[in-house]
Amino acid sequence: MGEEDRYCFIAEWYDPHAAFIRRYQFMYYVKDQTAEMFDIKNHRVFLKKTKVSDCLRLEDLYIGSTVNILSRQLKFVDYGDDYTRTRFSHKKERTLGIIKPDSTAKMGQILDVIYQKGFMITQLKMCQLNRNEAFQLYQEHQGKPFLDNLLNFITRGPVIAFEMMGPGVISAWRELLGPTDSAEARKVAPQSIRARFGKDNTENACHGSDSTTSAAREVEFFFPSTGPGRQNTAKYSECTCCVIKPHAVKAGLSGQIISAIMEAGFEISVLEIFHMEKANAEEFYEVYKGVVQEYGSMVSELTSGPCIAMEIRAQEAPTKFREMVGPADPEIARHLRPRTLRALFGVDKVQNAVHCTDLPEDGLLEVRINTEKMYVCL
Numbered sequence: 290m291g292e293e294d295r296y297c298f299i300a301e302w303y304d305p306h307a308a309f310i311r312r313y314q315f316m317y318y319v320k321d322q323t324a325e326m327f328d329i330k331n332h333r334v335f336l337k338k339t340k341v342s343d344c345l346r347l348e349d350l351y352i353g354s355t356v357n358i359l360s361r362q363l364k365f366v367d368y369g370d371d372y373t374r375t376r377f378s379h380k381k382e383r384t385l386g387i388i389k390p391d392s393t394a395k396m397g398q399i400l401d402v403i404y405q406k407g408f409m410i411t412q413l414k415m416c417q418l419n420r421n422e423a424f425q426l427y428q429e430h431q432g433k434p435f436l437d438n439l440l441n442f443i444t445r446g447p448v449i450a451f452e453m454m455g456p457g458v459i460s461a462w463r464e465l466l467g468p469t470d471s472a473e474a475r476k477v478a479p480q481s482i483r484a485r486f487g488k489d490n491t492e493n494a495c496h497g498s499d500s501t502t503s504a505a506r507e508v509e510f511f512f513p514s515t516g517p518g519r520q521n522t523a524k525y526s527e528c529t530c531c532v533i534k535p536h537a538v539k540a541g542l543s544g545q546i547i548s549a550i551m552e553a554g555f556e557i558s559v560l561e562i563f564h565m566e567k568a569n570a571e572e573f574y575e576v577y578k579g580v581v582q583e584y585g586s587m588v589s590e591l592t593s594g595p596c597i598a599m600e601i602r603a604q605e606a607p608t609k610f611r612e613m614v615g616p617a618d619p620e621i622a623r624h625l626r627p628r629t630l631r632a633l634f635g636v637d638k639v640q641n642a643v644h645c646t647d648l649p650e651d652g653l654l655e656v657r658i659n660t661e662k663m664y665v666c667l
């Protein structure tokens with residue numbers, strides 16, 4: 290990618306006032322990290338060349354990416370010219386990974402391996418498949434003797450489906466997975482995911498697409514490009530809400546945060562990447578408005594990139610989880626409560642790793658708000 294490059298994408302923005310999706314040509318200039326936008330329908334400039342270095346990075350430019358530019362949540366839906374298509378299409382190979390039911394208890398560790406190896410997770414969702422859906426997913430194994438076993442296994446509990454993106458990601462992920470049979474993996478690829486987390490040749494921890502065609506089909510299966518997204522796994526009882534903030538997601542800390550939560554005995558019954566719009570973030574943080582000095586920065590942080598939303602379950606979940614999260618200021622947390630999530634993973638009062646519900650009675654409400662928002666955003 291050259292310094293002088295200008296990339297052009299087609300971006301969509303849902304205008305809530307007009308209840309209408311507006312389409313723009315979105316031009317990004319690498320050299321000075323500026324962008325300009327052109328309203329396609331009305332044939333006029335919508336945004337003059339503007340610095341976007343604080344809200345857009347080169348790696349955010351891909352089809353399906355959601356970014357916040359000047360308080361508008363834009364989604365890149367297509368390439369705007371052939372030059373951009375040629376420069377990006379090889380870089381933006383996609384694959385689908387699944388953490389299978391035998392390994393969801395180790396999802397934090399597995400996600401941590403994925404992040405530490407430098408993979409970029411662009412979509413992620415916990416789902417429960419029924420038998421028909423599982424059959425659809427594994428249609429290429431129709432007639433094979435192990436199909437029935439495989440369907441029983443993959444439907445016996447939730448799975449975590451995720452899309453990853455990057456050059457050569459299909460083969461890189463298959464290599465990290467290791468051979469299908471976990472016992473064989475322990476012999477020939479002891480550092481692989483199946484060697485470390487799998488049991489045998491059915492319960493082998495994770496899945497990876499084997500070609501661009503199956504990747505496209507499987508990504509569409511879990512993350513449909515049109516219509517409603519897949520149903521989530523929310524239970525809405527004895528629960529509270531936790532959101533891993535964008536700075537922690539970008540820093541690849543999500544796996545470690547999830548492991549810490551599960552090791553402390555909490556169940557995670559929803560896990561989903563979503564993007565928060567400014568209006569939603571303001572509503573989410575409404576109780577802090579005029580009370581907390583950092584309110585504006587908190588809203589900016591929450592809209593600065595992908596978040597991970599979780600439903601956390603335990604008896605008295607809101608109170609107990611609040612304790613585990615720790616004081617809002619990580620500096621104070623490191624002195625007073627060094628084992629809390631904010632002490633371990635927070636940077637400062639705004640980038641304090643996670644949001645969690647403040648008042649016990651809000652727990653249920655926030656989980657609902659969030660899951661509804663996630664449906665809007667996906």
Ligand SMILES: Nc1ncnc2c1ncn2[C@@H]1O[C@H](COP(=O)(O)OP(=O)(O)OP(=O)(O)O)[C@@H](O)[C@H]1O
Binds near residue numbers: 439490491495
């Ligand atoms: N011989 C077998 N006996 C039992 N289960 C099997 C067998 N072969 C495959 N499976 C199960 O079916 C899944 C799909 O099989 P496939 O041949 O596509 O393996 P894979 O490509 O290594 O795995 P995946 O598609 O899950 O990434 C395997 O991951 C495993 O769970």
